[in-house]
Each structure stands twice: as structure tokens, then as C-alpha cells.
Amino acid sequence: MEFLAVTGVEDKLQDHVLETIEKFRSAGIQVWMLTGDKIETAKCIAIATGMNNRQEGVHEIRGENFTKGSFYIKDSIESFDKTNKNKTMLMIDGQALAMITANQELTTRFFQAATTAKSVCVCRCSPTQKALVARYIKEYTKKRIACVGDGGNDVAMIQEADVGLGIVGKEGMQASLASDFSLIQFSHLKELILWHGRMSYQRSAKLSQFIIHRGMIISFIQAIFTMIFFSVTIPIYNGYLILGYSTVYTSLPVFSLVLDEDVDREICLKFPILYQTLQDGRSLNIKTFLIWTWKSIYQASIIMFLAVILFNDSFVIIMSITFTTLICIEFLNVIQEVTTVRRKMVVSIVGSLIVYVLTIIFFNTMFQMSAFDLEFVVKVGIITFASWVPVWGIKKMVEWLDPNAVMKVRKSEYK
Template sequence: ISYQASSPDEIAIVDWTERIGLTLVHRSLKSMTLKLNSTEQLFDYEILQLFPFTPETKRMGIIVRDENTNEIIFYLKGADTVMQNIVQYNDWLQEESSNMAREGLRTLVIAKKLLTQEKYQEFEQKITKARLQTINRSRYVREVIETLECDMELLGVTGVEDKLQVDVRQTLESLHNSGIKIWMLTGDKLETATCIAKSSKLIRRNDDIYIMKQVATPTCIAKSSKLIRRNDDIYIMKQVATREECLQELNIFKRKLDACLVITGDALQICLSFYEKDLMESIIESPSVVVCRCSPTQKATVTDLLKKYRNKKIRVCAIGDGGNDVSMIQSAHVGIGIVGKEGKQASLAADFSINQFSYLTRLLFVHGRDSYKRTASLSQFIIHRGVIISVMQAIFSSIFSFIAISLYQGFLLVGYGTVYTMFPVFSLVLDKDVPADIALLYPELYKELAKGRSLSLKTFSLWVLISVYQGSAIMYGAFVLFGDDFIHIVSITFTALILTELLMVALAIRTWHTLMVVGEFLSFTCYILSIVIFQNHFDIRFLESWSFIWRVVTITAISCLPLYILKYMQTQFKPPIHEKLKQYSTLK
């Protein structure tokens, strides 16, 4: 039998009951059937009501009728924090839940309540009336259901291990080394969230931990200390309920330099209501943050606050695998959904979708880094291509008393922006400075992107200066070397311009690809063919002369050779880090 459910916890519980001898053999919208494996006896139940799980209530319920005994039973399961106020008094629930949470298990409390026929009929009338309301329907339904959620018989507590995916620890370590700050927003209780953060190396061994929660009794403090007392310094907030207490604890946290923060959703909500700006500015500087008992609304709120109080250069990326993460993913600058056991809601709502968390390193360090580098290079060349021809036009107009005549007419101007330079320039999207294995091995390369050196005001100004220099070199070089043949100024300067653009693309390429070579050759071939086809614009006999060829080569060399020399000197005496890593990997 193969089981499917909206939550992996439900599948785990049903699998466990099958192992101990009670199997779910049938389930529909109206009925279910259980089989006792030892005697093959079947138990049929009619489903009367179903109350789905919601992140706000943190519980779900079902009312069934036993076909054999005609008993009506209300079953409820949910988080221990809400269930402990619903079940009958006991002295072991909180302790057992905490013990399981310290082992990294996700706990669920299960309870039941027998209903008489009269009690159920009365409830059915109220729930039907509530569901017919047109205003505040969900609130009325919730109030009716809560009339049953009291004095329930505690059946037990389950602990389900939420296993980490493959290579999660290595992925988080790489993200730390790349300069990315990681926050974990989870609905798990504090002990479970802290245990997972430690086991996944989100909170590293020597990191200090500061815990904020709404109410902490001495017993809870002792248990929390037992959980994370190893090589770490533990700072635990006593209580957060008033403005003064928030300010006091916030000032204490500010003095704990480089301490990782673990905070509950309730405490976060209270602190934000009093000192939103001070709290966010403080915890943004923390190495890692864990927000536990966090609802989907709070996840989206935290994401919005990160966008609000972040540095302008920082971008917020949200990663999730369940329906509870959809609002957070949609609130972030970039959303990444993981196709997991909880369905595809997150991946469908995200900008990018991956199958495993470990694929995040390749998405960021390889594809993301290459995309940024390629976009920067492509943008700069498009700027260069437009500025250089504008400079040439400006010089041409200034020499001829700013007469309103275009230097290049008709198809030459259109062809320059398309067939003559388009293929090599756009082939830059295939360029990469380092192989994928080196980018994954050295996450520090990704940290360079935060500095914005590939596309900044400095690089923009540099490319503008290069364009001004090359445009001036081509125009003034043509005036000096072709003084007697000035009637051919269009052929001279345009040929030098095309050659300059192709050589500049070749200079910028760091890893040659076959299509790059094809693009360079194809563009130059298109220009040669256009000379042959449009002979009324070109003097073929002049273009075939040796005098034309060596002078155009000289002009092109003047415009491009200094840049080649400067790049060679930079590579030899002050190579960028990616060049050093490429040379190091080649030697290895």
C-alpha cells in the first residue's frame, strides 16, 4: 500500500501504525476502513466532519462514527503548545514533548472526545449555520469548533524525525563562506528548531547563542541550557511582555557581539510592536537567526522587514518547500521553491525551482554568478557600442562646422547595431571566467559579487573613456593617414570601427566557446559580403589597395593595442582572484 498525504508527518504515523498491526486499507471523503492485522478484522468509520490544519490554529480535527458501535468520536491532533490547554490535566505532556524536541523530533499531540448523538446534532446545526455566514465566516466556524476543543482525553504524543536532505551541512557551510547570511524561519518549537540549526551547522560550533522567548520559567531555562550547553555561551531572555522589558533585553543583545539569535514568533511580534527599527537593525548584523513557532504571515512579515531595513546592495532570497512558505517566497526579491514531500506549492510560486536544497550552491555559485558576470559584460559592450559611434559622429560634425550630416547613412548604421556586431557581442552570454567545479570549490568567489565591481559607476566611466579614446583614435587617425583620400572617410572609419568592435569582444572573452568563434567570423563575413553587394557605397578598387589595408590596420592597432597591453600587464602583475584560481587549478 502506498500512502499520500499533504504532510509527511501523517504518512509517518500511518506507516508506524501499519508496522504495529493496524493498517489503513481504505480512505475516501466519506469513510475509512482499518484492518487489525493479527485477526484480519475490519473497522469501518463514517467521516462526519473534517477540520483541516491551518497555521493559525496549529491543529486539525475529524469527527467519525464507528459503524460497529455507532459511537461518535472527535479526534484532534496538533502542536503541543496549543494542545496542552485543550486536553485534560496531566503532568507529563510538556516534559515528554520537550524531550522529543531536544532530539530534533517534530512533535504532535493526539486527543479524542466522545460525543453523544444529541451533542453532535447540536454541533452540526451550529457549524452548518456558521458556514452559511457571508461575513466573518471563518471566525464563526472557528468559534463553533472551539466549543468541542475542551477537556479532551490525551491519547499520546508522536515524534517524527524530519531528516535533513543530502549535503545540507556542506551547502550551509558553503553559503556561510560566500558571505551569505542565513535565517531559518520555521513553525517548529524552540528546542526542535535549535537542535536542527545545530545539527545542520546553521549555528556553528563556536557561535554564541542568544535565545529570546515570550515567557521562560526556570525549568524551561534549565532544559534549554541542557540542549545547547557545549562550547557555546548561552544567553536566555527571562520574559518579554512590556516595552521596558523589550528595551532591556534588546540592549543586552546589542552587547553580545556576533551572537546567533534564536527567537520565538510571539517574542518577535511583541518586540516588533515596540522597537521595530532597533530590533531589525540589531539582528540583521547577527551571523545567523532562527525564528521558531513562526506562522506564514510572520514569515512574510520578516521578509518584508529585511527588505525594508537592509543595506541597499543586499537582496533577500527566500527558500521553502511547503505551502506555508508561499507568502514568504512571494515577498522576497527572489523566491526559490524546493519540490518536497509537502507538495509543489512552493516551487510553483517561486522564481526558481530545485529538487534538493544542495542544488542551491550550483544555482547561486555557478549559474547565478555567471549570469551576473555575463549581464555586466553584455551591458558594458552595448554601452561601448553606442558611445563609440556617437563620439565619431561628434568629431565628424565638429570638423565640418556642425553641419547636419550623418557620418553613416542607411544600412551601415542599421547593420552596425545588428549583423556586423550583434553575433560576437551576444556570444558573451556564453562566457565564464572559471569552470563550474572551481566556482563550487571556492565559495569566496561569490562574495566578490557583493562589492559590485563588475557593474558599477567606476566600470561605466571606464568604458565611456575607452569608447571616447577609441572613437577619437579612429577618426583622427583617418584624418592623419588618409588626408589625400578623405572622400573615402566612410569606408575607412567604418572598417576600422567594425574591426575594433570585434577585437574588443575578443579581448573581453575569458573562456572561448565554439559559437564565439563562429560569431566573430560570421560578423566579419557579413561585412565583407555587404561590401561586395553594395558597391555603390564602397570603392572596391580603393579597398583592395595595399595603402588602404595597412593604414586601416594601423588605426585599429592604435585603438586596441594599448588595451591589450594593459590587460596583459594586469594579468601578470595584479591578476584578479579568478585568474589565480584558474592558474592554480591548472598546476594541480
């Protein structure tokens, strides 16, 4: 047979795919590739995308090799367990995957091994199998997953994921319409996850814990007040002050925390290892909650006990001094938590402070104006200093003795 011509169709990768995959791997994100291509084609794609280097090994599990029974599949999974998973990519075809998922024991063994691999590639994979793989990854890792696709075959997988990402491509809009986030290019995932995803988590964690602290500190003040004054049942602050504390006086400064950026966008993308601090759960866990609880108890105790010691003469004066100190401390706590002070943050704090001063002047029925003299201001400063500076000092000492990855990056980049 004499060939007159040979033609082929090249499915080119989009720009910056290699860079994006490498950033994900550096960030500690495990990458799975689910494709309908055969193993040989998928292996070339894995090398081109950076999922597997030429110097690294590939462990293949082919369905055609396991016609004799499940024992051979189990043996292949165990042999992969014995390899250096940090330098080996796992590849499996759809036939072998179907045999594995038909057996509960094999399914457990496979996904426990696969979810610890450097990267995984599933070839000859049907749309149903793609969704099934996404479901099993969630089940066996107990972690959140994101699935990316650009065609109709990826819709089921995208809908099964915790976060579905659809790319507008030549195959239509099905994946994009079924997703939570629609992208134009695969490389946009780098900024979406490493920057926007990281900052969204950081800001949400900081804001939620600060709001909890804001509620706890006023509750502890009331508890200490009741304890000091022989279990009296009256509230230390009336309803108007509590409403103002939660809304008018502290809401803008507290919500300005969502504008904070611990590093610039370019630096965050340059050092994907910063994303690993999110995976470790250092921003929001039991430890951070206990730290905020301790801070609330300490500051509430100092405010009440020093107020009673310095102003042991009038309930109205004690109420005024503790509430004024509480407002000042919340402003200082906001400043303590932000990494980069921005104009909007300063405006929100100054504006809220002005509103509070105007409240004192025009709503003098809640405050005793004669008490607001130089001595009052000095004593407010003393209580504020005693309740805030030690907390600030301990935080700075911990940061100096045990700096995290963000602090090390900031120190090296912002010289």
C-alpha cells in the same frame, strides 16, 4: 505511571544540506531559518545544518521573558549588539517577534542588529510572520533576498521575496507552484545560486556594458567628425551602415559574450568566495561605466583623427576606413573581454567579418572599391593597433598589479 512504549517522528534533513549551508556562509550570504518549531528543536536543526557550530554562541530572545515591557526587549537587543556577531547566532521566538514588530523603534533596532548577525533563527513563526520578516529584511538592508520553502505555510514568504524558491516535498506542491524556481532538493540551491546566479549576473553585466559601449563609440565618432569638419550636419555613416553595425556585423560576436565562463563549474562551487565579487558590485558600477565611457572616447578619437591624418583626401575613403576599423575594434574588444575563447565565439566573429567583406564587394555604392588596396589595409591595421593595443595593455597591467579573486583562483587551479 509505567510507559509501555515511546514513539517519535523524525523529520530527517535532505542530503547535502550541511554542505550547502556552509557554502552559502563562505560566500558571504546571510542565512535565516524561519520555522514553526520551538527554540530547543530549532537549535538542534541549526547545528545539524551548519548554521551554528557547537563552539559558537547563541543569543536567545524569548517572548516569555519580556512580560514587563519593551525596556527588557530593547536591553536584550543591545546586549546582542555587544557580542561577537561573527561567532554568535541570534534566536528569537514568534512571541518576542510579535512584540518587537508592534513597536516601530524596536523593529528598527532589531532588524538593524539581526541583519548583521552571522545567522538568525526565528522559532514558533507563523506564515504571516515569515512574510513580515522577509519584508523587513528587504526594507532594512536594501538588498535582494531569496526565500526557500517546501510547504503551504511558506507561500506568503516566498511571494514576498525578490526570488522565491520552492522545493517539491512531502507537504505538497503549494510552495513549488508559488515560486519563481522549483527545486527537487535543497542542495540544488548551491548550484542555482553560486553557479547559475553568478554567471547570469556576470554575463548580464558584461553584455549590457558592451552594448552601451558599442552605441557610445559610434556616437563619439559622429561628434568628432562634426567637430573636425566645421559643424557639418551630415552623418558620417548612412542608415544602412548604422543598421548593419548594430545587427548584422556585431550582434553575434557581442551576444557570444553570454557564453563566456571565467571559471569552470566545479571550481566555482569549490570556491564560494568568488560569489562575493557580485555582492561587492565590482562587475557593474559607476567605476566600470566610466571605464567603458573612457574606452569609447579614446577609441573613437584615435579612429577619427588618424583616419583624417592618413586619408585626408576623400569623404568616402574616410567613411570606409573609420567604419572598417570600427568593426575590427569591436571584434577585438569581444576577444579582450572573454576569458575562455570558444568555437562558437570564433565562428561568430569570422562569420560576421565575412558578411562585412561581402557587403563591401556586392554593395559597392556605399564603398569606393578602388580604395581597398594594400595601402588601405596597412593603414587600417595602424589605426586598429593604435586604438586597441593601449586599452588592452592597460587592462593587462591592472590585472597583473591588482589581480582579483577570479584571477588568483585561475592561477592556482589552471597551472
